[in-house]
Amino acid sequence: MDTIHHIAIQVDDIQQSVDWYKSRYQLKVAYQDETWALLQFANVALALVLPNQHPPHFAIVSEHAENYGPLQTHRDGTASVYIQDPAGNQIEMIRLAK
Template sequence: MSTQSQLDQIHHVAIPVSDIAASVAWYREQFRCDVAYQDATWALLKFANMNVALVTSSQHPPHIGVLHDNAGQFGPLTTHRDATRSIYVPDPDGNQIEVMDASSVRR
């Protein structure tokens, strides 16, 4: 049985939207969340227990972001504009998982 401290953490779930600004406005009106980042192609909304990324499908695939202490074991990491480092890997069914270097993520 795993203890809580040994479990990897889900950083975010990314869902596709057609208009980032309109979607951010809708989520802010409906829920208590903060905008951690926003540009024309994606936004990161902070909720109490996790984050939701709103993404445009032309720039980012729908995915689950998982923090991992050794993300480099999955392959070469890409440094993103927010300074996080990650790699996208498919699960056995083709769902995209963004394995994020835990040390590159501000919490």
């Protein structure tokens, strides 16, 4: 079975949103900068992204992500490409850092 790596939602203020989630839920901040944050829950991660940086999406881990198109390497060492399902939902096919 494939693995969902994270679900990304758009927020207006990364720090404010991180603080809100941390005050209400048990989680680990796996990554944070001024443009996005990755909040790790026990079963899946939640990415908080700015509207002008990333679309709302969910990410599926794929060892063969490059089969979906040219990969863009990210600051955290992952690489990915966005595709759309038939309904137009954004899916990030992600290759994890080695």
